[in-house]
Amino acid sequence: MRIFHHPDQALHRPERELHNGGFVAYAEDARRIESILAVLGEPEMPDDRGEGPIRAVHDGDYVDFLKSAYARWKAAGRDGDAFGYAWPVVGRRPLTLNRIDGDLGRYSFDAASPISQGTWEAAYATAQTAIGACDAVLRGEGAAFALCRPPGHHAGHDYLGGYCYLNAAAIAAQHARDNGVARVAILDIDYHHGNGTQDIFYTRGDVFYASLHADPATDFPFYWGHADETGEGAGQGATLNLPLARGTTLAAFRSAQAKALDAIAAFDPGMLIVSLGVDTWDGDPISQFAIRTQDYRALAADIAARGWPTAILMEGGYAIEALGANVESFLSGFPG
Numbered sequence: 578m579r580i581f582h583h584p585d586q587a588l589h590r591p592e593r594e595l596h597n598g599g600f601v602a603y604a605e606d607a608r609r610i611e612s613i614l615a616v617l618g619e620p621e622m623p624d625d626r627g628e629g630p631i632r633a634v635h636d637g638d639y640v641d642f643l644k645s646a647y648a649r650w651k652a653a654g655r656d657g658d659a660f661g662y663a664w665p666v667v668g669r670r671p672l673t674l675n676r677i678d679g680d681l682g683r684y685s686f687d688a689a690s691p692i693s694q695g696t697w698e699a700a701y702a703t704a705q706t707a708i709g710a711c712d713a714v715l716r717g718e719g720a721a722f723a724l725c726r727p728p729g730h731h732a733g734h735d736y737l738g739g740y741c742y743l744n745a746a747a748i749a750a751q752h753a754r755d756n757g758v759a760r761v762a763i764l765d766i767d768y769h770h771g772n773g774t775q776d777i778f779y780t781r782g783d784v785f786y787a788s789l790h791a792d793p794a795t796d797f798p799f800y801w802g803h804a805d806e807t808g809e810g811a812g813q814g815a816t817l818n819l820p821l822a823r824g825t826t827l828a829a830f831r832s833a834q835a836k837a838l839d840a841i842a843a844f845d846p847g848m849l850i851v852s853l854g855v856d857t858w859d860g861d862p863i864s865q866f867a868i869r870t871q872d873y874r875a876l877a878a879d880i881a882a883r884g885w886p887t888a889i890l891m892e893g894g895y896a897i898e899a900l901g902a903n904v905e906s907f908l909s910g911f912p913g
């Protein structure tokens with residue numbers, strides 16, 4: 578399988594995140610990529626398609642904010658990575674403020690996603706990597722893998738969060754739409770609900786979003802991913818949320834995935850995008866499912882059996898030493 582990755586993705590290097598009332602080491606570590614490449618071997622560099630496909634999904638002011646936030650943080654005399662500490666509660670006026678702290682609150686939804694030097698460059702490279710895999714599939718590959726990092730599925734039209742800054746899956750889906758694919762489906766099997774992807778397509782009927790994830794009643798991102806969120810307007814019925822209990826093993830995960838695949842089949846997509854998180858793994862340090870390494874091959878084979886041209890995009894997974902084996906197992910479920 579063709580594998581895409583851009584070395585600039587390593588430029589995103591936050592030191593810490595806020596967790597349980599204190600600062601801890603940032604879980605979305607750049608070494609995640611090294612662990613995966615050690616197993617998969619040398620990747621392809623994606624072409625640079627510019628900011629057009631990014632701005633086709635994300636708010637222009639938000640993109641400008643991401644590009645300038647770290648420099649503004651430094652200009653304000655701050656040490657370390659840029660963090661928000663005040664957020665506009667839903668219903669506040671959409672004020673335009675110049676202060677960096679105001680913008681950090683306006684454009685984020687958690688305090689676990691700092692902006693470091695190089696965050697923009699890394700997120701931009703992640704987007705190009707996703708587009709590279711998407712283009713390979715558009716040009717006839719049965720499946721291709723984008724080794725994205727930082728991940729993307731928590732990032733919305735105009736916000737960051739959950740270690741995500743630009744939504745690679747949404748950018749790839751929109752890119753496919755803009756290149757003639759009438760209906761695109763996204764299957765999100767990261768441990769966490771992909772709130773950003775859901776939000777971006779919530780009112781649209783041309784991109785189907787199905788997600789298996791830890792029940793947001795117990796797990797991040799809490800405010801999205803409940804079973805009664807099914808889309809709105811033209812998007813009514815084009816969002817499917819399948820929350821699962823902590824401790825979920827292969828059998829329950831696999832039957833929920835079959836349900837998602839059946840719904841996607843009824844939608845009849847021209848392309849599938851898989852948001853692959855291996856934070857569903859048994860030993861993941863921040864997650865509570867019990868999927869084993871060999872299970873990923875079975876899950877992937879069930880997806881591949883449907884026969885849709887498929888771009889696979891990396892999302893979460895934090896057991897650094899196990900990532901290579903888990904991703905390799907998943908990719909081995911696809912032919913070729």
Ligand code: SP5
Nearest residue numbers: 596601602604728739797863893
């Ligand atoms: C893409 C993705 O998987 N994002 C997950 C974001 C989850 N953030 C909330 C959980 C934070 C737990 N942080 C523990 C850090 C230990 N070093």
Ligand code: ZN
Nearest residue numbers: 767768769893
């Ligand atoms: Zn996750």
